[in-house]
Amino acid sequence: MSMHTSLRRAAATLPNSTTTILPTGRLPASQSNATTFVCSQCRHATLLRRPKRPYTFTQLITLSDGSAFTHRTTSPAPVYRSTRDTRNSLLWNPSSSKLMNVEEDEAGRLAAFRARFGRSFDANTPVAETSSSSKDPATKKAEEEAAKAQAQAEQEEEDNLLDLISSFGQNEPQPTGKMAEKKKK
Amino acid sequence: MSSGPNGARRIASLLRPSKFDSGVCKSCQETLGRRTYASAAAATPSATAAPDTTFPVLKPVYTINAGVVLSRPPQITRDLEPFEKAFHFYQKRLNERLALPFTKYFYFKRGTPADVDWKKKVAERRTPARDIGKYNAYATDAWNDELLLGSKESEPEYQIEKLVDDAESTANATSQDTSKKEEIPRPFSRVTEADKKGDFKSLNRLLPKTLYLLVQSKEGYWKFPSSPVVGEETIREAAERTLAESAGVNMNTWMVGYHPYGHHVYTNRKPHIDKATGAESHGEKTFFMKTRIMTGQADLSANTQNLKDFKWLSKDEIAQHVLPNYYSYIKNMLADR
Amino acid sequence: MAAREQSRYLARALPRAFMPSARPQPFLGRRNASDEAPARRLSDELETASSLTTVVSEDAAKSFDPAAQAKSRKSKLPRSRYQFRSPKYDRGPLHPHQPPPPSDPSSRLFVPGPFTLPRAEQTYNSTVASDILTLCYVHTPPGFKPPPKAPRLREWDDSSPYHKNRPLRGPRGGDVLRLLRKPIRFNNIPKIERITIHSYVKNAAHENSSWLHVAGMAIQAISNTRVETFKSKSSVATWSIAPGRDTVAVKAELQGETMYHFLGKLIDVVLPRIKDWPGIKGSSGDSSGNITFGLVPENVAMFPEIEVNYDMYPPKMIPGCHITLHTTAKADKDARLLLSAMGIPFYGKIVH
Numbered sequence: 002m003s004m005h006t007s008l009r010r011a012a013a014t015l016p017n018s019t020t021t022i023l024p025t026g027r028l029p030a031s032q033s034n035a036t037t038f039v040c041s042q043c044r045h046a047t048l049l050r051r052p053k054r055p056y057t058f059t060q061l062i063t064l065s066d067g068s069a070f071t072h073r074t075t076s077p078a079p080v081y082r083s084t085r086d087t088r089n090s091l092l093w094n095p096s097s098s099k100l101m102n103v104e105e106d107e108a109g110r111l112a113a114f115r116a117r118f119g120r121s122f123d124a125n126t127p128v129a130e131t132s133s134s135s136k137d138p139a140t141k142k143a144e145e146e147a148a149k150a151q152a153q154a155e156q157e158e159e160d161n162l163l164d165l166i167s168s169f170g171q172n173e174p175q176p177t178g179k180m181a182e183k184k185k186k
Numbered sequence: 187m188s189s190g191p192n193g194a195r196r197i198a199s200l201l202r203p204s205k206f207d208s209g210v211c212k213s214c215q216e217t218l219g220r221r222t223y224a225s226a227a228a229a230t231p232s233a234t235a236a237p238d239t240t241f242p243v244l245k246p247v248y249t250i251n252a253g254v255v256l257s258r259p260p261q262i263t264r265d266l267e268p269f270e271k272a273f274h275f276y277q278k279r280l281n282e283r284l285a286l287p288f289t290k291y292f293y294f295k296r297g298t299p300a301d302v303d304w305k306k307k308v309a310e311r312r313t314p315a316r317d318i319g320k321y322n323a324y325a326t327d328a329w330n331d332e333l334l335l336g337s338k339e340s341e342p343e344y345q346i347e348k349l350v351d352d353a354e355s356t357a358n359a360t361s362q363d364t365s366k367k368e369e370i371p372r373p374f375s376r377v378t379e380a381d382k383k384g385d386f387k388s389l390n391r392l393l394p395k396t397l398y399l400l401v402q403s404k405e406g407y408w409k410f411p412s413s414p415v416v417g418e419e420t421i422r423e424a425a426e427r428t429l430a431e432s433a434g435v436n437m438n439t440w441m442v443g444y445h446p447y448g449h450h451v452y453t454n455r456k457p458h459i460d461k462a463t464g465a466e467s468h469g470e471k472t473f474f475m476k477t478r479i480m481t482g483q484a485d486l487s488a489n490t491q492n493l494k495d496f497k498w499l500s501k502d503e504i505a506q507h508v509l510p511n512y513y514s515y516i517k518n519m520l521a522d523r
Numbered sequence: 524m525a526a527r528e529q530s531r532y533l534a535r536a537l538p539r540a541f542m543p544s545a546r547p548q549p550f551l552g553r554r555n556a557s558d559e560a561p562a563r564r565l566s567d568e569l570e571t572a573s574s575l576t577t578v579v580s581e582d583a584a585k586s587f588d589p590a591a592q593a594k595s596r597k598s599k600l601p602r603s604r605y606q607f608r609s610p611k612y613d614r615g616p617l618h619p620h621q622p623p624p625p626s627d628p629s630s631r632l633f634v635p636g637p638f639t640l641p642r643a644e645q646t647y648n649s650t651v652a653s654d655i656l657t658l659c660y661v662h663t664p665p666g667f668k669p670p671p672k673a674p675r676l677r678e679w680d681d682s683s684p685y686h687k688n689r690p691l692r693g694p695r696g697g698d699v700l701r702l703l704r705k706p707i708r709f710n711n712i713p714k715i716e717r718i719t720i721h722s723y724v725k726n727a728a729h730e731n732s733s734w735l736h737v738a739g740m741a742i743q744a745i746s747n748t749r750v751e752t753f754k755s756k757s758s759v760a761t762w763s764i765a766p767g768r769d770t771v772a773v774k775a776e777l778q779g780e781t782m783y784h785f786l787g788k789l790i791d792v793v794l795p796r797i798k799d800w801p802g803i804k805g806s807s808g809d810s811s812g813n814i815t816f817g818l819v820p821e822n823v824a825m826f827p828e829i830e831v832n833y834d835m836y837p838p839k840m841i842p843g844c845h846i847t848l849h850t851t852a853k854a855d856k857d858a859r860l861l862l863s864a865m866g867i868p869f870y871g872k873i874v875h
Contacts, residue, residue: 046612049622049631053749056288057281059317059639061349061373062792062827069373070263070642071346072784075744076828077293077304079316080353080370083792083827090795092802092868259650263642270640280628280635292740293832327590335584396649443658476657523649 065089248451251472252424253412254432255448255519256399256439258479258498262376264394264523266342272333275318275340279331282323288314299360307352316352317345346373386497389483395500396521399484400507401432402495408507410516412472413491421446425475432491437482446473448519450512474519641783643790643865651864652712658860659707675700702811704853713812713852713861718777718785720746722844725762728755728769738842739773744828746775746785773842788827789846790866796825802868805859812852814862819843 061080063069066088087093091100266274294301308314312322319339321331338344350370357368380388389397400408411432415424422444429439453469460467484496497507501520505513609631610620625632663669676691694700705711720742727735739750753772755764764771777785794800803816820841824833829841848867852858856875863869 044615046614049609049611049613051284051631052634054285054634055743055747055749056285056314057638057747058315059345059349060827061346061353062788063371063373064791067371067374068262069346070787071342071349071639072641072788073638073747073781074784074788074828075747076831077288077314078353078827078831079349079356081792081827083796085796087791087795087866092800093795093866260645263640263645264649266640274638274640277635278638280633281638284633284635292835327593330590330593332589334587335579442654443660445657445660445662447657447660476654478654521649521653 247457247466247468249467249470250415251412251470252415252421252428253410253446253450253472253474254399254425254429254477255410255474255516256429256433256437256477256479256484257521258389258397260396260523261393265376271340271342275333276331278315278318279321279323282313282315282318282321283328290314300356303356303359307355316348386499387484389479389498391498392500395523397498397500398504398520399433399479400497400499400504401486401491401493402497404492404494407509408497408504409512410472410474411491411493412474414470420444421473422475425477428491429477432486432489432493433496434485434488436485438480439482440478440480442476442478447476448474448516450474450515452511474516476519637780639780639784641780641787643787644780644783647714647783647865651861652714654864655857655860656707656709656712659857661706675703702853704857707857711851713850713857715782715786715861715865716778716849716851718782719847719849720775720777720844721772721847722774722842723772724842725759725764725771726840727771728764729762732770733837734840734842735770735773737836737840741823741829741836741841742773742775742844745823745826746777747781748775748777750775786848786865792827793822793825794867797822802870803862805869805871805873808855808858808874810855812850812854812858813847814850814855814858815845815847817843817845 055075057073057075058077058079059071060074060076060078061069061071063080063082064086065084068088089100091097094100290301290304294304312320312325317339319333319337322328323331333339350372354368354370357370361368376393378388378390378393379385380391385391391397399411401411402408411428413424413428413431415421416427419427422441426441429437450472451469452472454467457466457468459465486493486496499507501517501522504520505517508516607629609622609627609629611631613622614620622632623630625634627633628635674691675694677694679686679689679692681687707713722738722742724734724738727738735752739752742750750773752770753774755766755769755771758764758766797818800822803814807816808814820843823829823844824836824841829836848858848862850858850861852861854875859869859873
């Protein structure tokens, strides 16, 4: 690999004093060009080193939402498909309700578990909130149903994200929460 | 001092009803007033001899409007000029010659299917790069690096197609089962459905350009949403209210900063005199606030500003919709792209 | 100065006094210098004799084959007769053989490029720059003069004869003269100037140089740039590093197209993949517009270039690195504004 040799050479050409570190590559030549005008006479000849650059390919990056762009990279893979990027990361989409619920709760099992053994740290979900206060098995059952319904509704929400976007700002009162409350009553 | 500026100052002070000019906004007047007290007192005390403590409150002769320039920034990269394509392509072929050679064995282990596939492909296209056509920078015909007329190699679409083709054939050649064909999805088209249909109301049109929301008044004029500033509200508050009253609340928008970034002056041919109050208005001055739309869509169904239609237009389309006078004011605040 | 001020007042006062209420509507509206200029397109700026605009007949284009023509020639000129080779040495300005300028493709110092128009750069130019300009606008009313500021370097009070001819005193509360932050106008909108990727490999000193080679290879792979190596400047006894003896660091400096490609890759692909990454710390920065953050080895391994041949790197030797984003902003506040507009999140207390 050419990399190794160059590293050694770079290390060898470095001056012994640590205070002045000359950058290798293109700069010394241009600097010497500039300095030749300053010093009255330069008797030595400066080697014009060819700048070394790694071989670069054009790569197509496809983000998780299907948007694609090309960039230059050293990697020989023609296409890079990313699964986790700015389009589906919570940090970049803080208002996306789809990304908020991390675990997939398809059968409503997690919700049911929370309803039964809910702790204070997930008290922000409406189901867990009620479970801590209620002891009656009948209400518990109703709550479980409510949780299931909510999980289902959430999944539906996931499916039509586009609708969610287009109706932004209108769905502040959460329909799922209302449904759960109705069932409780 | 010569007599010239003195005379001018005297005439000016005679003509001016007060030191405070209605051409300067209220907050600026306050700032200026404070400034001149301090600086003028030091420099020329005679200039401020006239008492400024009582100044008449001037009614604005122009109606002050707050306008909203709601824009959607470009969503995709722009189309390259033919010169840029040719230049980039030529530089890529030069780079073939000047960059360090590709270290194959750092990426492909000897004898693996990927290595076999790589060797076959490089023998085919004579170079590791996929997007520069058949060109070997180290061969004797390396001088022949210019494209001929009508060749497609410098087109970005061609290059992307080559990349995806290459990925597909590699996936097929190196996969274990030969029965299944690997499909790698192509990038979406740069031209959307809305472009094909000519749907001016869609936000998905003209992806490489900035789109601006224009509304049509009942009289048929196209303009940016605007309405008079009411009471003590600031331009920004007025702009937010205008946006909500004209295009609805069903949008997630971000108003950039607190200062307008463009203005439009409309002067009436004759001053309009309001019968009830007796105030006369010479026209209107509109100050435009820059706003970006994040999500949502404009909705004129509940507007209270007598608007009948809206369109999302790019800069060159706006020129065809609005009056030339209006365009001469707004054109420098609109993005070319 | 005073004369100009007064005539401005005069001009402002005159029309209101002498002109009665009715003013004719100007037909052309505003006239600007840009009105006369035609719409600027790259194609318009090309010379008319460019090959892109010339029209060639169909059959002439089809029959043109330079490779075949060259082959059919009986006698060939020797290479030296048609190919210019730049002198290998720069022998000073008085030497008769001068190397061509570095921008010339025949120069030995020529670096080809750009190869693409990076996406991040286009975003900056089309959206971010104009937004920052609008956002940072500070309104000064006409005629406003900012209050005079005290000089940054203080005078000596001449209380002692020894003050004579001394250099000026530094600012209060420290020796550091901060950069002057000017109001942001169209010509000093902050932009990203360069990116430095730096990796300090302490094992390179007390073990062997393979750590340095792997680090150099990894940094080169993620940055598309050759790395430079550096010796230690300071002594670290616990790692047995002596100044000037041990080569312990690699650095890559990215500019222009490479920089924008790296930035786009970093923001769009790498940073979101870091698990539980909160963003860049709000207090990061050197208070002159350069923001630094670090990536641990596991994060560096997430770059697509390293992922593609992860097996080739000894897993323990993949380096962590510090990434410094140098901006032309004069204050960290502006730099953070720019970077967050480009898509880099910040967390914690934002220090200005």
